Amino acid sequence: MARVLLTAHVLELLLQHGRYSVRFTVRSREKAQRLFEAHEQYRSKLEYVVVKDIAQPGAFDEAVKSDPPFTGILHVASPFHFNVTDPKTELIDPAVNGTLGVLKAAKAFAPSVKRIVITSSSASIMDPNKPNNGAGYAYTENDWSPITLEEGLLNPLSGYRASKKFAEKAAWDFVEREKPNFDIASINPPLVFGPVKPYVSSLSRLNTSNERVLSFIQGNAKNGAPPPSVYLWVDVRDVALSHILALENPEAGGKRFFITEGYFSNQKIVDVIRKNFPQFVAGLPEGESNGGYPQDLYKADNSRSKRVLGLTYRGLEESIRDLVQTLVELGVDEEVSRV
Template structure:
């Protein structure tokens, strides 16, 4: 059993990471923004004692020293998993709402661990395919993306719109983390996970149909009939199931050989058209779904970049969930909150 600090415990990914950590027998303290979120997580785990699941309140991760107290524990932490970072495009100030929380939150956490938690031997950070992807290159059929790639986005480009701001926030925060390790040489090593779009079942006690994570909103929109006349563009096409991603985070803590590495955590490709087909085939009770002849949401005719996920499979032993299973389980989970 390892004592682990998990940041952002009420988030979509973190909630699954928490379930996986508990399943593996670890002892977890998770940060949340307020006591209400802690109470909802606690109520969902009535049989888990306080010594195996506890909470630290961190109202604003973008404030200097935000994690100073959270990283102190008795018994002391041996690892930290940092998932807390904003992912949404409903912003009015890119710097204050996207860049600062991601960059200051990440570097602030690393500084707090170095200063106040000398027992920590590994920090795992959730980054993103956004820190790998070269957006202006588009679908780039001749390219194979891997952990060697970095998004070349500049600060000037980041401030142009929320989409750029999000991609930059993940890129700048991850670069800052690796720079910190190189410069400060702390007594812990770093592992970074880079997932693309994350699909899969919601944790129902933390969600409602109106408050879904951004990536799952597309499936809600499909079953609510918003795709009936035209399927929207897919976006970046690479994806991963949230349960596989949670397992990857836990293995990144548990396996010594993961240390010092980035992991491009993708199952491969999906399209919105494929999502619509899966929902229509498995859930005929939804009457306003797009028919098979409805246009939009397909793969680009000119081709698409490729992905290399060999590292996550060889080092962590990951076997990926199929898109069909992921979408079916997601829709079933949405039904538990009224879809």
């Protein structure tokens, strides 16, 4: 049985594949307990290590030591929130230091590891300041965001974008410089939608992308769905699968993967909710003739993910429908009825 270290929560598919035992890292024992409870049937294949601060030197040293040894690592943990006052210390440094910490620990203490898959972001690929929405430009894995450290310090959103670019850059530079016993692959998704994981116990614990869908359901877009800052998306289940495929496929080593189904708009999300959940229609705006898209827009080339990983993508309607259904199960109907 292959053994994998997971630094966040791509658990379901790893366990369902049946050939992995997993050690995952968490910041508290309470969080570990919630994960155990959500995956009770796989308890014999699970263990955890508490890593309170991924940015601390040596944070992952003990986590990577294992008998039997690990063959792979999925590094998914990185700060992603906008409630910050100092983008460098709260976003950029933890992302860079956490990524380098995993790589350094694996090189020093886990010679059996052959592949590390790192969750990066489309933010390390795309340039949001391209004129005219980047119309006519096709982004690929060869692109790197031009954001500078100085720009990353301006506000939380820029800080997040900088954190993803500099953390991923640091990983590729480390492999080139240190020549470790492993290679790496990066997963670069844009906004991620899809069903809420079973250990999410309340509506207050949603990720940033899914929070916008909850906001629409709560009636916060009655006067029209605002345009998103990025028009690309992917389902969370496809992101999870891409990590496993990148871990298992020898050809994936040394490659970045732009993981995106294609375009979405906030209005398209609203349209899916209106179609499938009539109880929320009163708080949702009517559709727009152009679906809420600008007249001209950049393109995104996801062909490498299909060709190398063999990935196929879920459509937006399935993803949003499944997401809203899990929100209903968490009690969003009752919350909306009180508004």
